[in-house]
Amino acid sequence: MILINCPYCGERDQTEFACHGEAHIARPTDTASLTDEQWGDYVFFRTNPKGIHYERWVHVHGCRRWFNAVRHTVQDEILATYEVGAPRPDVGGQQ
Amino acid sequence: MKAYSLLALARNGLAWQKDWQRAWRSPDPAAAYDVVIIGGGGHGLATAYYLATQCGVNKVAVIEKGWLGGGNTGRNTTIVRSNYLLDASAGIYEHAIKLWEGLSQELNYNVMFSQRGLLHLAHSVHDMQEIGRRGNAIHLNGIDSEFLTPQQVQQMVPFINLNCRYPVMGGLLQKRGGTARHDAVAWGYARGADAAGVDIIQNCEVTGFQIENNKVVGVDTTRGRIGAGKVGVVTAGHSSVLAEMAGFRLPLESYPLQAWVSEPIKPIIDCVVMSNGIHVYVSQSDKGELVVGAGSDAYNSYSQRGSFDLIEHTVGPLVELFPLFSRLRMLRQWAGIVDVTVDRSPILSKTPVENLFFNCGWGTGGFKATPGSGHAFAHSIAAGSMNEIAAPFSIDRFNSGALIDEGAAAAVAH
Numbered sequence: 001m002i003l004i005n006c007p008y009c010g011e012r013d014q015t016e017f018a019c020h021g022e023a024h025i026a027r028p029t030d031t032a033s034l035t036d037e038q039w040g041d042y043v044f045f046r047t048n049p050k051g052i053h054y055e056r057w058v059h060v061h062g063c064r065r066w067f068n069a070v071r072h073t074v075q076d077e078i079l080a081t082y083e084v085g086a087p088r089p090d091v092g093g094q095q
Numbered sequence: 096m097k098a099y100s101l102l103a104l105a106r107n108g109l110a111w112q113k114d115w116q117r118a119w120r121s122p123d124p125a126a127a128y129d130v131v132i133i134g135g136g137g138h139g140l141a142t143a144y145y146l147a148t149q150c151g152v153n154k155v156a157v158i159e160k161g162w163l164g165g166g167n168t169g170r171n172t173t174i175v176r177s178n179y180l181l182d183a184s185a186g187i188y189e190h191a192i193k194l195w196e197g198l199s200q201e202l203n204y205n206v207m208f209s210q211r212g213l214l215h216l217a218h219s220v221h222d223m224q225e226i227g228r229r230g231n232a233i234h235l236n237g238i239d240s241e242f243l244t245p246q247q248v249q250q251m252v253p254f255i256n257l258n259c260r261y262p263v264m265g266g267l268l269q270k271r272g273g274t275a276r277h278d279a280v281a282w283g284y285a286r287g288a289d290a291a292g293v294d295i296i297q298n299c300e301v302t303g304f305q306i307e308n309n310k311v312v313g314v315d316t317t318r319g320r321i322g323a324g325k326v327g328v329v330t331a332g333h334s335s336v337l338a339e340m341a342g343f344r345l346p347l348e349s350y351p352l353q354a355w356v357s358e359p360i361k362p363i364i365d366c367v368v369m370s371n372g373i374h375v376y377v378s379q380s381d382k383g384e385l386v387v388g389a390g391s392d393a394y395n396s397y398s399q400r401g402s403f404d405l406i407e408h409t410v411g412p413l414v415e416l417f418p419l420f421s422r423l424r425m426l427r428q429w430a431g432i433v434d435v436t437v438d439r440s441p442i443l444s445k446t447p448v449e450n451l452f453f454n455c456g457w458g459t460g461g462f463k464a465t466p467g468s469g470h471a472f473a474h475s476i477a478a479g480s481m482n483e484i485a486a487p488f489s490i491d492r493f494n495s496g497a498l499i500d501e502g503a504a505a506a507v508a509h
């Protein structure tokens with residue numbers, strides 16, 4: 001079972017959290033001029049990497065706040081958690 | 096290929112079982128093939144089989160990084176059904192069931208397809224409305240389905256606890272649904288494909304594509320370069336990894352999906368029972384084990400282990416529905432990596448790279464489609480354009496918005 005370090009509450013069991021997929025996907029601002037392909041890419045296409053994944057979590061059964069995490073998707077090890085809006089943390093060149 | 100028959104069984108018995116032919120060869124890869132299929136699961140092997148036997152493509156190879164059926168094909172809970180809501184889904188899943196019905200004969204290999212009936216339970220007013228809508232849609236597509244009252248459910252499964260935490264209010268039964276032996280499906284297609292001249296190359300991982308002028312011309316593998324006229328990628332949970340090698344992304348996320356088998360007991364449950372509402376499904380294998388599954392893990396992963404909390408989420412509803420099972424022990428637990436699309440429908444499609452085709456996105460429920468998927472994909476690759484059955488499942492639907500939304504309506508993960 002994974003322990004997740006909520007930036008606001010500290011270390012808690014994974015079952016207190018919900019994962020909401022890939023992070024750092026900015027909503028396009030020039031929405032009127034987007035092509036179908038650009039819209040499709042924003043809404044549906046994902047990196048889905050086998051390796052380092054930057055992702056969104058929410059502490060649903062705790063402080064109910066959103067934050068980001070870096071996880072290795074093969075070992076499921078969480079390498080860092082950080083606040084929404086902060087840049088991707090350096091996790092030591094891991095792939 | 097020497098056919099399997101009663102006579103062959105007797106003859107080989109008398110010869111101390113020493114004369115059986117190998118089910119397929121293990122050739123070294125040739126320099127080039129007309130079509131290279133990546134992934135030796137059921138869908139890849141079926142594709143190769145139909146390419147060689149029905150589409151007149153002579154030089155075909157299947158390249159598998161591990162062993163045949165070692166992916167989701169050998170990890171699934173073997174439920175087969177075609178009771179989907181939408182026309183495109185009915186098209187491909189029912190196409191598959193029709194092929195299942197003659198598959199053991201066609202392949203001369205017993206895939207143990209057992210149409211024992213698939214019983215889907217409803218536990219709330221919403222569930223009842225959902226099966227009402229779906230059951231009628233299935234009827235309109237000419238596929239069998241019946242509504243059952245709680246009493247009829249009890250007649251089928253006498254020891255069910257109808258009055259559980261979320262009482263059983265009704266059921267939807269597809270009598271032609273059931274189970275099949277997963278390994279046998281991979282092995283039967285492999286043997287048939289091999290006999291038709293397909294080279295099956297195991298322990299050979301594809302590590303990259305050779306692409307010239309936006310056209311695929313070969314693959315890099317751990318056993319060297321292999322030239323290819325066309326390439327079909329059928330790698331389930333690893334499809335995004337392969338797409339990245341080819342330079343594009345897919346509308347997929349990979350999740351662990353777990354299954355469990357109990358200690359074996361005498362025959363007790365002769366159909367498949369599944370419940371979306373409380374989220375568990377169960378059938379009994381011919382060895383007597385209960386085969387149990389439920390939903391996928393809560394976050395995307397390639398760990399192929401499955402997270403612990405899912406065990407309780409699965410066993411809880413199982414025991415609530417069948418208190419009798421509370422005294423059984425689970426013998427084994429495992430997971431596969433399933434490739435999930437947002438609309439819970441598969442992708443059979445051309446890609447941004449010419450002559451490169453993908454068949455993926457089957458997620459938690461593609462075993463049932465194996466023959467239909469392989470058949471439609473083979474004919475599409477051979478023709479160079481997606482056929483009528485495959486066409487709605489194009490990657491382009493995620494740009495055009497023509498999603499095939501089975502997420503809410505189709506039954507639970509399996």
Ligand SMILES: Cc1cc2nc3c(=O)[nH]c(=O)nc-3n(C[C@H](O)[C@H](O)[C@H](O)COP(=O)(O)OP(=O)(O)OC[C@H]3O[C@@H](n4cnc5c(N)ncnc54)[C@H](O)[C@@H]3O)c2cc1C
Pocket residue numbers: 133134135136137138139158159160161162163164165166167168169170171172173174175299300301302329330331332333337352353354388429430431432433457458459460461462463464508509
């Ligand atoms: C626990 C569980 C229960 C399920 N239950 C059901 C069910 O009851 N009913 C149902 O219909 N479906 C079910 N499914 C889903 C079903 O198993 C899959 O949809 C289906 O088996 C996919 O078949 P496939 O041939 O596409 O993939 P796979 O069998 O996974 O084959 C893909 C192959 O590609 C290979 N591969 C990957 N990368 C490479 C590479 N780089 N080079 C070469 N080879 C590569 C893999 O090793 C693998 O063998 C279940 C899945 C799981 C995990």
Ligand SMILES: [Zn+2]
Pocket residue numbers: 006007008009010059062063064065
């Ligand atoms: Zn918190």
